Amino acid sequence: MRASLYILACGLLLTSAVAADPPRQWTSSDGKSKFMGNLVEFTDKEVKIRRSTDFNQYRVALDKLSKEDQTYIRSLLREKRRDSGLKEGAYADKITGQFVKGVSKQGLNYQFWGSPAQDGTKRYPLVIWLHGSGQSGTDNESQLGGAPKIWTSEENLSKQPCFLLAPQCPSADIGWKNKVADNLLALIADLTEQLPIDADRLYLTGSSMGGFGTFSIAAKYPQVFAACVPLCGGGDVKNAEILKPIPFWVFHGDQDDMVPVERSRAISEAVKQAGGERMNYTELAGAGHGITGIVYPRTDLHEWLFRQKKPAPSTN
Structure with a gap:
């Protein structure tokens, strides 16, 4: 030697x-x-x-x-x-095939769904559901509200197995922004470090306040999400340039009497005008504010969403 x-x-x-x-x-x-x-x-x-x-x-x-x-x-x-994260480690007790409550290191309440039948050597998408203002609080239960469970139905999981995260915003006065948004991203990062989650397929979706949150969090962390699905929300048109590379499918009812449909129209058009070729906008004729039961069961939405993957970093 x-x-x-x-x-x-x-x-x-x-x-x-x-x-x-x-x-x-x-x-x-x-x-x-x-x-x-x-x-x-x-x-x-x-x-x-x-x-x-x-x-x-x-x-x-x-x-x-x-x-x-x-x-x-x-x-x-x-x-x-x-x-080995499904059976060992920080979140193994959350992998039961049911929604399980937890509190993040930063103090954010959440419920998490993962299946022990999943293969730990594979990498699965993570869907993050942002609830509306009425589900805010500290009970760590209200945020489920029926809407997230569609993603973990037996039918959908047979086609596309995934993890699901349903955080709870502590106050509607705060919303999905500032420290709440930062705490959520810290939780997502920790889950991705500890579990077989595909970091290139993190999907953000939400309704009403959660729809607004989807736009604002995506603008704050544009490199994180592979696709976003905001319902009956809206975004700051000044963020159009930041948002344009991200695949979006925006939904809004044209008879929404709580969040004017113009909010989704404006941000969708602004992103398109900025050169965003991956902005999809669907306006639901005759629909009001409660559209989660119309949108989330759509087969074409699931097929589109799970096809999305973050592109590899440029080497230029």
């Missing part, structure tokens, strides 16, 4: 074995040593690598590797944690 390969000198020589992962180049933390090898085992403290030149295995402390190698190992640890 060369003296320059000090990164291996601190390792323990082991018997050779076949590593499952393909070989990659590993670099020491000071950048002086590089070698090809297969990753055999890993923890958050050390790795076991089978060196390609002699097929011997060595244990190496994680902090003796380059930042790039450490990031790679931590990404593997993340995926391993998510693979």
Whole structure:
């Protein structure tokens, strides 16, 4: 073993074995040593690598590797944690096939749905439901209100299995904005870290105050959601440029006597005028404010929504 390969000198020589992962180049933390090898085992403290030149295995402390190698190992640890997240970890007790109550680290009430029959090695979409003003409060029950349950019906899950998150806004006076929005995004991020959720298929939808919240949260966090479905809400037309890359399907009843249909018309048109080619707007003739029972059962909506996926980051 060369003296320059000090990164291996601190390792323990082991018997050779076949590593499952393909070989990659590993670099020491000071950048002086590089070698090809297969990753055999890993923890958050050390790795076991089978060196390609002699097929011997060595244990190496994680902090003796380059930042790039450490990031790679931590990404593997993340995926391993998510693979087992349905049965172990922070949210395993929420995976029952029923809606289960919880309180986030930031104090946001929510109910969560996940199925223990799901395959932890696969990645599933997450649908986030934002309720209207009348379901605000602290009981952690009112936010279900019937509308979210359509997503977890046996028929829909047979076509598209998913997770569902139903947070509860603490006060209609606050709404889905400011700290409430920040707390919600922190919860979504934590769920995505701990469970087999496809971070490229996070879908945001809501009605009335939740429709407004869908627009405002998407504008505040435009890189997060793969698609948005606001019902009988509205958005700030000044955010049209920010919103234009996001796939939207907006619904509003033309006889809505609580939120004027012009609110959805205006933001939809503003996004289109800004060049938003993924803005879809459906106006329901003769429909009033309560349109969740009309919209959410639509097969074409489900088919459209679950096709949406965030594009890969540009390398330009």
